Amino acid sequence: MIRLKGLTRRYGALAAVDSVDLEIPPNEVFGIIGKSGAGKSTLVRLISLLERPDSGEVWYADRRVDDLSPSELVAERRRVGMIFQSFNLFGSRTAGGNVAYPLEIAGVRRREARARVDELLELVGLSGRGDSPISALSGGQKQRIAIARALAVEPSILFCDEATSALDPQTTRSILDLLRRLQRGMGLTVVMITHQMEVVRDACDRVAVLDEGRVVETGPVADVFSRPKTAVTREFLSHLNPMERDRTLTAGSAEPEASGLVRWSHEGGAYTLRFRGSLTGEPVLSRLAREYGVDVNIRAGGVQTVGDLPVGTLVADITGEAGEVRRALESLRSAGVIVEENEA
Amino acid sequence: MTNIGAFIDLVGTATAETLAMVSLSTLLSLALGFPLGVLLCVTAPTGISPRPVLSQALSRVVNVLRSFPFIILMILLFPLSRVVVGTSIGTAATIVPLSIAAAPFVARIIESALKEVDPGVVQAARAMGSLNRQIVLKVLIPEALPALVSGTTLTVINLIGYSAMAGAIGGGGLGDLAIRYGYQRFRSDIMAAAVLIILALVELIQLAGNRLSARLLARR
Numbered sequence: 001m002i003r004l005k006g007l008t009r010r011y012g013a014l015a016a017v018d019s020v021d022l023e024i025p026p027n028e029v030f031g032i033i034g035k036s037g038a039g040k041s042t043l044v045r046l047i048s049l050l051e052r053p054d055s056g057e058v059w060y061a062d063r064r065v066d067d068l069s070p071s072e073l074v075a076e077r078r079r080v081g082m083i084f085q086s087f088n089l090f091g092s093r094t095a096g097g098n099v100a101y102p103l104e105i106a107g108v109r110r111r112e113a114r115a116r117v118d119e120l121l122e123l124v125g126l127s128g129r130g131d132s133p134i135s136a137l138s139g140g141q142k143q144r145i146a147i148a149r150a151l152a153v154e155p156s157i158l159f160c161d162e163a164t165s166a167l168d169p170q171t172t173r174s175i176l177d178l179l180r181r182l183q184r185g186m187g188l189t190v191v192m193i194t195h196q197m198e199v200v201r202d203a204c205d206r207v208a209v210l211d212e213g214r215v216v217e218t219g220p221v222a223d224v225f226s227r228p229k230t231a232v233t234r235e236f237l238s239h240l241n242p243m244e245r246d247r248t249l250t251a252g253s254a255e256p257e258a259s260g261l262v263r264w265s266h267e268g269g270a271y272t273l274r275f276r277g278s279l280t281g282e283p284v285l286s287r288l289a290r291e292y293g294v295d296v297n298i299r300a301g302g303v304q305t306v307g308d309l310p311v312g313t314l315v316a317d318i319t320g321e322a323g324e325v326r327r328a329l330e331s332l333r334s335a336g337v338i339v340e341e342n343e344a
Numbered sequence: 345m346t347n348i349g350a351f352i353d354l355v356g357t358a359t360a361e362t363l364a365m366v367s368l369s370t371l372l373s374l375a376l377g378f379p380l381g382v383l384l385c386v387t388a389p390t391g392i393s394p395r396p397v398l399s400q401a402l403s404r405v406v407n408v409l410r411s412f413p414f415i416i417l418m419i420l421l422f423p424l425s426r427v428v429v430g431t432s433i434g435t436a437a438t439i440v441p442l443s444i445a446a447a448p449f450v451a452r453i454i455e456s457a458l459k460e461v462d463p464g465v466v467q468a469a470r471a472m473g474s475l476n477r478q479i480v481l482k483v484l485i486p487e488a489l490p491a492l493v494s495g496t497t498l499t500v501i502n503l504i505g506y507s508a509m510a511g512a513i514g515g516g517g518l519g520d521l522a523i524r525y526g527y528q529r530f531r532s533d534i535m536a537a538a539v540l541i542i543l544a545l546v547e548l549i550q551l552a553g554n555r556l557s558a559r560l561l562a563r564r
Binding site (some may be wrong): 046050057064074076077078079082084086088089090091092093101103104106134135146149153159176221300 | 366390462464467468470471472473475478482483487488489516563564
Protein backbone atom coordinates (compact mmCIF):
# COMPACT_ATOMS: atom_id res chain seq x y z
CA MET A 1 0.00 0.00 0.00
CA ILE A 2 1.31 3.42 -0.99
CA ARG A 3 -0.39 6.45 0.52
CA LEU A 4 0.02 10.05 -0.56
CA LYS A 5 -1.20 12.81 1.72
CA GLY A 6 -1.55 16.38 0.46
CA LEU A 7 1.47 15.94 -1.79
CA THR A 8 2.55 19.24 -3.36
CA ARG A 9 5.52 20.23 -5.50
CA ARG A 10 5.92 23.72 -6.92
CA TYR A 11 8.21 25.02 -9.63
CA GLY A 12 8.17 28.77 -9.12
CA ALA A 13 4.54 29.86 -9.15
CA LEU A 14 3.36 26.67 -10.83
CA ALA A 15 2.17 23.78 -8.69
CA ALA A 16 3.17 20.78 -10.82
CA VAL A 17 1.61 18.51 -8.22
CA ASP A 18 -1.12 20.14 -6.16
CA SER A 19 -2.18 18.56 -2.83
CA VAL A 20 -2.61 15.04 -4.14
CA ASP A 21 -4.21 12.47 -1.84
CA LEU A 22 -4.08 8.93 -3.16
CA GLU A 23 -4.15 5.37 -1.93
CA ILE A 24 -2.48 2.79 -4.12
CA PRO A 25 -3.44 -0.71 -2.97
CA PRO A 26 -0.81 -3.47 -2.96
CA ASN A 27 -0.66 -6.28 -5.53
CA GLU A 28 -2.35 -4.30 -8.27
CA VAL A 29 -1.46 -2.36 -11.36
CA PHE A 30 -2.34 1.24 -10.64
CA GLY A 31 -2.48 3.61 -13.61
CA ILE A 32 -1.96 7.35 -13.37
CA ILE A 33 -3.09 8.99 -16.57
CA GLY A 34 -2.78 12.59 -17.60
CA LYS A 35 -1.98 14.79 -20.56
CA SER A 36 1.56 16.10 -20.95
CA GLY A 37 2.03 18.85 -18.41
CA ALA A 38 -0.56 17.38 -16.06
CA GLY A 39 2.15 16.67 -13.50
CA LYS A 40 2.49 12.90 -14.01
CA SER A 41 6.28 12.88 -14.24
CA THR A 42 6.68 15.07 -11.17
CA LEU A 43 4.22 12.87 -9.29
CA VAL A 44 6.08 9.67 -10.11
CA ARG A 45 9.39 11.29 -9.16
CA LEU A 46 7.85 12.23 -5.81
CA ILE A 47 6.37 8.76 -5.15
CA SER A 48 9.58 7.02 -6.22
CA LEU A 49 11.62 9.28 -3.92
CA LEU A 50 13.68 10.84 -6.71
CA GLU A 51 12.45 14.24 -5.62
CA ARG A 52 11.27 15.69 -2.32
CA PRO A 53 7.82 17.29 -2.04
CA ASP A 54 7.41 20.90 -0.87
CA SER A 55 4.71 19.64 1.45
CA GLY A 56 2.72 16.50 2.05
CA GLU A 57 3.69 12.92 2.84
CA VAL A 58 4.53 9.68 1.07
CA TRP A 59 3.96 6.41 2.94
CA TYR A 60 5.06 2.93 1.88
CA ALA A 61 2.85 0.65 3.99
CA ASP A 62 3.21 2.08 7.50
CA ARG A 63 6.53 3.84 6.91
CA ARG A 64 6.84 7.48 6.06
CA VAL A 65 9.45 7.80 3.30
CA ASP A 66 9.39 11.41 2.03
CA ASP A 67 11.63 12.73 4.82
CA LEU A 68 14.36 10.08 4.94
CA SER A 69 18.02 10.90 5.55
CA PRO A 70 20.31 10.52 2.52
CA SER A 71 21.55 7.07 3.58
CA GLU A 72 18.03 5.82 4.38
CA LEU A 73 16.94 7.19 1.00
CA VAL A 74 19.59 5.16 -0.82
CA ALA A 75 18.53 2.03 1.09
CA GLU A 76 14.85 2.65 0.29
CA ARG A 77 15.55 3.23 -3.42
CA ARG A 78 17.24 -0.17 -3.50
CA ARG A 79 13.92 -1.70 -2.52
CA VAL A 80 11.89 -0.26 -5.41
CA GLY A 81 12.24 -0.71 -9.17
CA MET A 82 11.72 1.82 -11.92
CA ILE A 83 11.54 1.74 -15.71
CA PHE A 84 11.46 4.65 -18.13
CA GLN A 85 10.18 5.74 -21.52
CA SER A 86 13.67 5.95 -23.00
CA PHE A 87 14.83 2.75 -21.20
CA ASN A 88 17.87 4.56 -19.73
CA LEU A 89 20.16 1.56 -20.08
CA PHE A 90 23.93 1.87 -19.68
CA GLY A 91 25.45 1.88 -23.16
CA SER A 92 28.85 1.05 -21.71
CA ARG A 93 27.54 -2.29 -20.39
CA THR A 94 26.15 -5.37 -22.07
CA ALA A 95 22.52 -6.42 -21.55
CA GLY A 96 23.60 -8.72 -18.72
CA GLY A 97 25.88 -6.03 -17.28
CA ASN A 98 22.90 -3.71 -17.04
CA VAL A 99 20.87 -6.30 -15.16
CA ALA A 100 23.84 -6.91 -12.85
CA TYR A 101 24.26 -3.22 -11.97
CA PRO A 102 21.82 -2.98 -9.04
CA LEU A 103 23.29 -6.20 -7.59
CA GLU A 104 26.81 -4.82 -8.02
CA ILE A 105 26.11 -1.58 -6.16
CA ALA A 106 24.40 -3.54 -3.40
CA GLY A 107 27.55 -5.63 -2.96
CA VAL A 108 26.12 -8.98 -4.10
CA ARG A 109 28.94 -11.43 -4.81
CA ARG A 110 29.87 -11.86 -8.47
CA ARG A 111 29.01 -15.54 -8.77
CA GLU A 112 25.67 -15.08 -7.05
CA ALA A 113 24.92 -12.05 -9.22
CA ARG A 114 25.68 -13.97 -12.40
CA ALA A 115 23.19 -16.71 -11.53
CA ARG A 116 20.57 -14.12 -10.67
CA VAL A 117 21.15 -12.28 -13.96
CA ASP A 118 20.54 -15.50 -15.91
CA GLU A 119 17.30 -16.08 -14.00
CA LEU A 120 16.13 -12.53 -14.68
CA LEU A 121 16.97 -12.72 -18.38
CA GLU A 122 14.89 -15.87 -18.61
CA LEU A 123 12.05 -14.19 -16.73
CA VAL A 124 11.81 -11.45 -19.36
CA GLY A 125 12.24 -13.86 -22.26
CA LEU A 126 15.79 -12.94 -23.23
CA SER A 127 17.86 -15.90 -22.04
CA GLY A 128 21.18 -16.12 -23.78
CA ARG A 129 21.20 -12.44 -24.75
CA GLY A 130 23.28 -11.41 -21.74
CA ASP A 131 26.36 -10.61 -23.82
CA SER A 132 24.54 -8.46 -26.37
CA PRO A 133 25.55 -4.81 -26.55
CA ILE A 134 22.58 -2.54 -25.83
CA SER A 135 22.72 -1.05 -29.33
CA ALA A 136 22.03 -4.51 -30.79
CA LEU A 137 18.63 -4.77 -29.06
CA SER A 138 15.24 -3.63 -30.36
CA GLY A 139 13.11 -1.19 -28.37
CA GLY A 140 11.02 -3.95 -26.87
CA GLN A 141 14.12 -5.95 -25.91
CA LYS A 142 15.65 -2.85 -24.33
CA GLN A 143 12.56 -2.37 -22.19
CA ARG A 144 12.69 -6.06 -21.21
CA ILE A 145 16.28 -5.62 -20.08
CA ALA A 146 15.24 -2.50 -18.16
CA ILE A 147 12.48 -4.53 -16.48
CA ALA A 148 14.93 -7.28 -15.57
CA ARG A 149 17.30 -4.64 -14.16
CA ALA A 150 14.49 -3.05 -12.13
CA LEU A 151 13.43 -6.42 -10.71
CA ALA A 152 16.97 -7.59 -9.87
CA VAL A 153 16.66 -6.46 -6.26
CA GLU A 154 13.24 -8.16 -5.87
CA PRO A 155 11.38 -4.94 -5.19
CA SER A 156 7.82 -4.84 -3.89
CA ILE A 157 7.01 -1.75 -5.95
CA LEU A 158 7.71 -1.15 -9.65
CA PHE A 159 7.30 2.34 -11.11
CA CYS A 160 6.75 2.62 -14.86
CA ASP A 161 7.22 6.14 -16.23
CA GLU A 162 5.64 6.13 -19.71
CA ALA A 163 7.29 2.76 -20.15
CA THR A 164 5.53 1.93 -23.42
CA SER A 165 5.27 5.39 -24.99
CA ALA A 166 8.29 4.85 -27.23
CA LEU A 167 7.10 1.45 -28.48
CA ASP A 168 4.85 0.39 -31.35
CA PRO A 169 1.38 -1.00 -30.48
CA GLN A 170 2.37 -4.65 -30.83
CA THR A 171 5.49 -4.28 -28.67
CA THR A 172 3.48 -2.22 -26.19
CA ARG A 173 1.05 -5.11 -25.84
CA SER A 174 3.83 -7.65 -25.27
CA ILE A 175 5.50 -5.44 -22.64
CA LEU A 176 2.16 -4.88 -20.88
CA ASP A 177 1.51 -8.64 -20.92
CA LEU A 178 4.94 -9.23 -19.42
CA LEU A 179 4.36 -6.61 -16.71
CA ARG A 180 0.98 -8.14 -15.81
CA ARG A 181 2.46 -11.61 -15.68
CA LEU A 182 5.35 -10.47 -13.47
CA GLN A 183 2.97 -8.45 -11.28
CA ARG A 184 0.84 -11.52 -10.59
CA GLY A 185 3.79 -13.88 -10.25
CA MET A 186 5.82 -11.73 -7.88
CA GLY A 187 3.02 -9.98 -6.01
CA LEU A 188 4.25 -6.60 -7.18
CA THR A 189 2.57 -3.26 -6.77
CA VAL A 190 2.94 -1.58 -10.15
CA VAL A 191 2.46 2.16 -10.57
CA MET A 192 2.09 3.00 -14.23
CA ILE A 193 2.33 6.59 -15.44
CA THR A 194 0.96 7.06 -18.94
CA HIS A 195 -0.86 9.32 -21.35
CA GLN A 196 -2.24 6.35 -23.31
CA MET A 197 -5.76 5.20 -22.45
CA GLU A 198 -4.99 1.86 -24.14
CA VAL A 199 -2.35 1.16 -21.50
CA VAL A 200 -4.84 1.77 -18.70
CA ARG A 201 -7.46 -0.36 -20.45
CA ASP A 202 -5.14 -3.27 -21.17
CA ALA A 203 -3.02 -3.40 -18.04
CA CYS A 204 -4.42 -1.51 -15.06
CA ASP A 205 -6.77 -2.56 -12.28
CA ARG A 206 -7.26 0.94 -10.95
CA VAL A 207 -6.68 4.36 -12.38
CA ALA A 208 -6.29 7.94 -11.21
CA VAL A 209 -6.84 10.76 -13.69
CA LEU A 210 -4.47 13.69 -13.22
CA ASP A 211 -5.22 17.18 -14.51
CA GLU A 212 -3.27 20.34 -13.73
CA GLY A 213 -1.51 18.65 -10.84
CA ARG A 214 -4.67 17.36 -9.19
CA VAL A 215 -6.32 13.96 -9.09
CA VAL A 216 -9.74 14.61 -10.63
CA GLU A 217 -11.00 11.06 -10.64
CA THR A 218 -9.95 7.70 -9.28
CA GLY A 219 -11.36 4.21 -8.99
CA PRO A 220 -11.41 0.77 -10.59
CA VAL A 221 -10.76 1.04 -14.32
CA ALA A 222 -14.12 -0.45 -15.28
CA ASP A 223 -15.99 2.14 -13.22
CA VAL A 224 -14.02 5.10 -14.47
CA PHE A 225 -14.32 3.91 -18.06
CA SER A 226 -18.04 3.31 -18.01
CA ARG A 227 -19.03 6.31 -15.89
CA PRO A 228 -16.51 9.07 -16.57
CA LYS A 229 -17.22 11.94 -14.19
CA THR A 230 -15.02 14.66 -15.63
CA ALA A 231 -14.43 16.21 -19.02
CA VAL A 232 -10.74 15.21 -18.91
CA THR A 233 -11.62 11.55 -18.48
CA ARG A 234 -14.21 11.70 -21.25
CA GLU A 235 -11.63 13.24 -23.53
CA PHE A 236 -9.23 10.39 -22.80
CA LEU A 237 -12.00 7.89 -23.44
CA SER A 238 -12.86 9.55 -26.72
CA HIS A 239 -9.44 8.48 -27.97
CA LEU A 240 -10.64 4.92 -27.63
CA ASN A 241 -13.71 5.79 -29.63
CA PRO A 242 -13.76 5.54 -33.40
CA MET A 243 -15.57 8.86 -33.68
CA GLU A 244 -12.33 10.73 -33.20
CA ARG A 245 -9.85 8.43 -34.87
CA ASP A 246 -9.11 6.02 -37.62
CA ARG A 247 -11.47 7.32 -40.26
CA THR A 248 -9.59 5.46 -42.94
CA LEU A 249 -11.40 2.18 -42.38
CA THR A 250 -13.69 1.71 -45.35
CA ALA A 251 -17.41 1.19 -44.89
CA GLY A 252 -18.33 -2.44 -45.01
CA SER A 253 -15.04 -3.74 -43.77
CA ALA A 254 -15.63 -5.64 -40.58
CA GLU A 255 -12.11 -5.32 -39.19
CA PRO A 256 -12.28 -4.50 -35.51
CA GLU A 257 -10.37 -1.32 -34.75
CA ALA A 258 -7.84 -1.00 -31.98
CA SER A 259 -10.69 0.21 -29.79
CA GLY A 260 -12.61 -3.03 -30.31
CA LEU A 261 -15.40 -1.33 -32.29
CA VAL A 262 -16.58 -2.27 -35.74
CA ARG A 263 -17.83 0.57 -37.88
CA TRP A 264 -19.94 0.05 -40.97
CA SER A 265 -20.91 3.59 -41.74
CA HIS A 266 -18.93 6.79 -41.60
CA GLU A 267 -21.94 9.04 -41.63
CA GLY A 268 -24.21 9.92 -38.76
CA GLY A 269 -23.79 8.60 -35.27
CA ALA A 270 -25.30 11.39 -33.19
CA TYR A 271 -25.09 9.42 -29.95
CA THR A 272 -22.58 7.13 -28.26
CA LEU A 273 -24.24 4.67 -25.92
CA ARG A 274 -22.19 2.75 -23.38
CA PHE A 275 -23.58 -0.32 -21.68
CA ARG A 276 -21.69 -1.70 -18.74
CA GLY A 277 -21.59 -5.20 -17.31
CA SER A 278 -24.86 -7.09 -17.24
CA LEU A 279 -26.59 -4.46 -19.38
CA THR A 280 -24.56 -5.72 -22.32
CA GLY A 281 -26.94 -8.66 -22.59
CA GLU A 282 -30.25 -6.76 -22.48
CA PRO A 283 -32.49 -5.85 -25.46
CA VAL A 284 -32.54 -2.16 -24.56
CA LEU A 285 -32.77 -0.80 -28.09
CA SER A 286 -35.64 -2.87 -29.39
CA ARG A 287 -37.61 -1.91 -26.29
CA LEU A 288 -36.77 1.71 -27.08
CA ALA A 289 -38.16 1.45 -30.59
CA ARG A 290 -41.32 -0.24 -29.37
CA GLU A 291 -42.10 2.02 -26.45
CA TYR A 292 -41.17 5.44 -27.81
CA GLY A 293 -41.69 5.00 -31.51
CA VAL A 294 -38.20 6.23 -32.40
CA ASP A 295 -35.92 4.82 -35.09
CA VAL A 296 -32.50 3.59 -34.10
CA ASN A 297 -29.85 3.35 -36.78
CA ILE A 298 -26.62 1.76 -35.59
CA ARG A 299 -23.41 3.07 -37.20
CA ALA A 300 -20.74 1.33 -35.16
CA GLY A 301 -20.55 -0.96 -32.22
CA GLY A 302 -18.63 -3.51 -30.25
CA VAL A 303 -17.69 -4.78 -26.85
CA GLN A 304 -14.55 -3.60 -25.12
CA THR A 305 -13.20 -5.37 -22.09
CA VAL A 306 -12.22 -2.90 -19.46
CA GLY A 307 -10.41 -4.61 -16.65
CA ASP A 308 -12.47 -7.77 -16.40
CA LEU A 309 -15.72 -6.03 -17.20
CA PRO A 310 -17.28 -5.94 -20.67
CA VAL A 311 -18.44 -2.50 -21.80
CA GLY A 312 -20.69 -2.41 -24.87
CA THR A 313 -20.45 0.66 -27.05
CA LEU A 314 -22.84 1.65 -29.81
CA VAL A 315 -22.65 4.67 -32.06
CA ALA A 316 -26.13 5.32 -33.36
CA ASP A 317 -28.65 7.84 -34.70
CA ILE A 318 -31.91 8.06 -32.83
CA THR A 319 -34.59 9.83 -34.86
CA GLY A 320 -38.29 10.58 -34.42
CA GLU A 321 -40.48 13.22 -32.83
CA ALA A 322 -38.29 15.48 -30.69
CA GLY A 323 -40.13 14.90 -27.40
CA GLU A 324 -40.12 11.14 -27.93
CA VAL A 325 -36.39 11.16 -28.65
CA ARG A 326 -35.76 13.08 -25.45
CA ARG A 327 -37.92 10.68 -23.42
CA ALA A 328 -36.20 7.71 -25.06
CA LEU A 329 -32.75 9.07 -24.09
CA GLU A 330 -33.93 9.65 -20.53
CA SER A 331 -35.16 6.09 -20.24
CA LEU A 332 -31.78 4.86 -21.50
CA ARG A 333 -30.00 6.93 -18.88
CA SER A 334 -32.26 5.73 -16.09
CA ALA A 335 -31.58 2.14 -17.21
CA GLY A 336 -27.88 2.77 -16.53
CA VAL A 337 -26.71 3.41 -20.08
CA ILE A 338 -24.18 6.21 -20.49
CA VAL A 339 -25.42 8.45 -23.28
CA GLU A 340 -23.05 10.90 -24.91
CA GLU A 341 -24.13 13.31 -27.64
CA ASN A 342 -21.54 13.46 -30.38
CA GLU A 343 -20.76 16.63 -32.18
CA ALA A 344 -21.93 16.70 -35.77
CA MET B 345 78.95 20.33 -38.24
CA THR B 346 78.15 18.30 -41.26
CA ASN B 347 78.65 15.23 -39.15
CA ILE B 348 75.57 13.03 -39.53
CA GLY B 349 76.25 11.40 -36.17
CA ALA B 350 76.19 14.73 -34.32
CA PHE B 351 72.99 15.69 -36.12
CA ILE B 352 71.23 12.52 -35.10
CA ASP B 353 72.54 12.91 -31.60
CA LEU B 354 71.14 16.45 -31.30
CA VAL B 355 67.74 15.64 -32.74
CA GLY B 356 67.50 12.34 -30.89
CA THR B 357 68.23 13.90 -27.50
CA ALA B 358 65.75 16.70 -28.13
CA THR B 359 63.05 14.22 -29.18
CA ALA B 360 63.61 12.15 -26.05
CA GLU B 361 63.35 15.30 -23.94
CA THR B 362 60.12 16.31 -25.60
CA LEU B 363 58.64 12.83 -25.12
CA ALA B 364 59.62 12.87 -21.45
CA MET B 365 58.18 16.34 -20.90
CA VAL B 366 54.96 15.58 -22.69
CA SER B 367 54.33 12.17 -21.15
CA LEU B 368 55.13 13.21 -17.59
CA SER B 369 53.17 16.44 -17.79
CA THR B 370 50.23 14.56 -19.35
CA LEU B 371 50.18 12.20 -16.39
CA LEU B 372 50.52 15.02 -13.88
CA SER B 373 47.93 17.26 -15.54
CA LEU B 374 45.49 14.34 -15.64
CA ALA B 375 46.17 13.65 -11.98
CA LEU B 376 45.39 17.29 -11.16
CA GLY B 377 42.71 17.98 -13.77
CA PHE B 378 40.68 14.75 -13.70
CA PRO B 379 39.45 15.06 -10.09
CA LEU B 380 38.86 18.77 -10.69
CA GLY B 381 36.77 17.97 -13.80
CA VAL B 382 34.73 15.37 -11.90
CA LEU B 383 34.19 17.89 -9.11
CA LEU B 384 33.08 20.56 -11.62
CA CYS B 385 30.56 18.15 -13.15
CA VAL B 386 29.26 16.77 -9.84
CA THR B 387 28.84 20.12 -8.08
CA ALA B 388 27.27 21.96 -11.05
CA PRO B 389 23.64 23.07 -10.59
CA THR B 390 22.54 20.15 -12.79
CA GLY B 391 25.06 17.74 -11.26
CA ILE B 392 24.42 14.81 -8.95
CA SER B 393 25.41 16.77 -5.85
CA PRO B 394 24.85 20.47 -6.57
CA ARG B 395 27.09 22.82 -4.54
CA PRO B 396 26.59 26.24 -6.14
CA VAL B 397 29.25 28.11 -4.14
CA LEU B 398 31.99 25.52 -4.55
CA SER B 399 31.13 25.05 -8.20
CA GLN B 400 31.33 28.80 -8.87
CA ALA B 401 34.62 29.13 -7.01
CA LEU B 402 36.23 26.21 -8.86
CA SER B 403 34.97 27.51 -12.16
CA ARG B 404 36.56 30.93 -11.51
CA VAL B 405 39.92 29.43 -10.60
CA VAL B 406 39.89 27.25 -13.70
CA ASN B 407 38.99 30.19 -15.93
CA VAL B 408 41.73 32.41 -14.50
CA LEU B 409 44.37 29.70 -14.96
CA ARG B 410 43.18 28.96 -18.46
CA SER B 411 43.28 32.57 -19.62
CA PHE B 412 46.85 33.05 -18.35
CA PRO B 413 49.33 33.25 -21.23
CA PHE B 414 51.47 30.15 -20.89
CA ILE B 415 54.79 31.88 -21.19
CA ILE B 416 53.96 34.23 -18.31
CA LEU B 417 52.59 31.40 -16.19
CA MET B 418 55.83 29.58 -16.71
CA ILE B 419 57.93 32.49 -15.53
CA LEU B 420 55.66 32.97 -12.52
CA LEU B 421 56.03 29.30 -11.67
CA PHE B 422 59.85 29.30 -11.71
CA PRO B 423 59.98 29.50 -7.89
CA LEU B 424 57.63 26.52 -7.62
CA SER B 425 59.78 24.52 -10.05
CA ARG B 426 62.79 25.35 -7.93
CA VAL B 427 61.02 23.98 -4.84
CA VAL B 428 59.69 20.84 -6.54
CA VAL B 429 62.56 19.77 -8.78
CA GLY B 430 65.38 21.92 -7.39
CA THR B 431 65.94 23.97 -10.54
CA SER B 432 64.00 26.29 -12.82
CA ILE B 433 65.95 25.40 -15.96
CA GLY B 434 65.81 22.29 -18.11
CA THR B 435 63.41 19.55 -19.02
CA ALA B 436 62.50 18.43 -15.49
CA ALA B 437 61.79 21.98 -14.38
CA THR B 438 59.46 22.55 -17.34
CA ILE B 439 57.18 19.71 -16.30
CA VAL B 440 55.83 21.70 -13.35
CA PRO B 441 54.45 24.70 -15.28
CA LEU B 442 53.36 22.45 -18.17
CA SER B 443 51.25 20.29 -15.83
CA ILE B 444 49.76 23.26 -14.05
CA ALA B 445 48.98 25.03 -17.30
CA ALA B 446 47.29 21.97 -18.76
CA ALA B 447 45.38 20.91 -15.61
CA PRO B 448 42.53 23.45 -15.93
CA PHE B 449 42.21 22.59 -19.60
CA VAL B 450 41.98 18.89 -18.67
CA ALA B 451 39.40 19.77 -16.00
CA ARG B 452 37.15 21.49 -18.55
CA ILE B 453 37.51 18.65 -21.03
CA ILE B 454 36.67 16.01 -18.41
CA GLU B 455 33.77 18.14 -17.17
CA SER B 456 32.23 18.54 -20.60
CA ALA B 457 32.71 14.84 -21.45
CA LEU B 458 30.95 13.80 -18.23
CA LYS B 459 28.16 16.32 -18.79
CA GLU B 460 27.42 14.69 -22.14
CA VAL B 461 26.21 11.53 -20.37
CA ASP B 462 22.43 11.11 -20.82
CA PRO B 463 20.75 12.56 -17.71
CA GLY B 464 18.12 9.81 -17.98
CA VAL B 465 20.79 7.17 -17.43
CA VAL B 466 22.06 9.04 -14.38
CA GLN B 467 18.49 9.30 -13.10
CA ALA B 468 18.05 5.55 -13.52
CA ALA B 469 21.25 4.94 -11.55
CA ARG B 470 19.99 7.23 -8.82
CA ALA B 471 16.59 5.52 -8.78
CA MET B 472 18.36 2.20 -8.21
CA GLY B 473 19.96 3.57 -5.07
CA SER B 474 23.48 4.32 -6.34
CA LEU B 475 25.74 6.34 -4.08
CA ASN B 476 27.26 9.43 -5.71
CA ARG B 477 30.64 7.70 -5.73
CA GLN B 478 29.09 4.74 -7.55
CA ILE B 479 27.42 7.04 -10.09
CA VAL B 480 30.79 8.65 -10.86
CA LEU B 481 32.84 5.44 -11.01
CA LYS B 482 30.33 2.99 -12.46
CA VAL B 483 28.15 5.22 -14.63
CA LEU B 484 29.57 8.63 -15.56
CA ILE B 485 33.16 7.59 -16.30
CA PRO B 486 32.38 4.34 -18.20
CA GLU B 487 29.57 6.03 -20.18
CA ALA B 488 31.83 8.96 -21.09
CA LEU B 489 34.93 6.86 -21.80
CA PRO B 490 35.16 7.46 -25.58
CA ALA B 491 34.83 11.22 -25.02
CA LEU B 492 37.37 11.05 -22.19
CA VAL B 493 39.85 9.35 -24.53
CA SER B 494 39.32 12.01 -27.21
CA GLY B 495 39.80 14.70 -24.58
CA THR B 496 43.03 13.16 -23.35
CA THR B 497 44.30 12.99 -26.94
CA LEU B 498 43.61 16.68 -27.30
CA THR B 499 45.48 17.36 -24.05
CA VAL B 500 48.57 15.48 -25.22
CA ILE B 501 48.59 17.40 -28.50
CA ASN B 502 48.25 20.70 -26.69
CA LEU B 503 51.10 19.74 -24.40
CA ILE B 504 53.35 19.05 -27.38
CA GLY B 505 52.66 22.61 -28.51
CA TYR B 506 53.26 24.03 -25.03
CA SER B 507 56.44 22.03 -24.60
CA ALA B 508 57.85 23.55 -27.78
CA MET B 509 57.12 26.97 -26.32
CA ALA B 510 58.73 25.98 -23.04
CA GLY B 511 61.87 25.30 -25.06
CA ALA B 512 62.16 29.01 -25.73
CA ILE B 513 62.89 29.70 -22.08
CA GLY B 514 65.37 26.95 -21.48
CA GLY B 515 63.12 23.94 -21.28
CA GLY B 516 64.98 21.72 -23.70
CA GLY B 517 63.32 19.48 -26.23
CA LEU B 518 62.47 19.97 -29.90
CA GLY B 519 61.23 23.56 -29.50
CA ASP B 520 64.48 24.54 -27.86
CA LEU B 521 66.44 22.83 -30.62
CA ALA B 522 64.48 24.59 -33.36
CA ILE B 523 65.10 27.99 -31.77
CA ARG B 524 68.74 27.63 -30.79
CA TYR B 525 70.00 25.83 -33.89
CA GLY B 526 67.35 26.41 -36.53
CA TYR B 527 66.58 30.06 -35.84
CA GLN B 528 69.60 31.54 -34.07
CA ARG B 529 72.29 29.61 -36.03
CA PHE B 530 70.47 29.45 -39.36
CA ARG B 531 70.50 25.64 -39.40
CA SER B 532 67.43 25.13 -41.54
CA ASP B 533 68.05 21.36 -41.69
CA ILE B 534 67.71 21.12 -37.90
CA MET B 535 64.72 23.47 -37.95
CA ALA B 536 63.05 21.25 -40.56
CA ALA B 537 63.83 18.06 -38.64
CA ALA B 538 62.42 19.47 -35.37
CA VAL B 539 59.24 20.69 -37.04
CA LEU B 540 58.76 17.42 -38.93
CA ILE B 541 59.18 15.34 -35.79
CA ILE B 542 56.65 17.50 -33.92
CA LEU B 543 54.18 17.14 -36.82
CA ALA B 544 54.70 13.38 -36.86
CA LEU B 545 54.18 13.14 -33.09
CA VAL B 546 50.92 15.09 -33.27
CA GLU B 547 49.74 13.00 -36.19
CA LEU B 548 50.57 9.70 -34.46
CA ILE B 549 48.90 10.64 -31.20
CA GLN B 550 45.78 11.88 -32.95
CA LEU B 551 45.61 8.63 -34.92
CA ALA B 552 46.07 6.47 -31.84
CA GLY B 553 43.46 8.46 -29.89
CA ASN B 554 40.92 8.22 -32.71
CA ARG B 555 41.49 4.48 -33.05
CA LEU B 556 41.04 3.84 -29.34
CA SER B 557 37.94 6.03 -29.09
CA ALA B 558 36.39 4.35 -32.14
CA ARG B 559 37.13 0.89 -30.78
CA LEU B 560 35.43 1.77 -27.49
CA LEU B 561 32.37 3.03 -29.35
CA ALA B 562 32.22 -0.03 -31.61
CA ARG B 563 31.84 -2.32 -28.61
CA ARG B 564 28.55 -0.69 -27.61
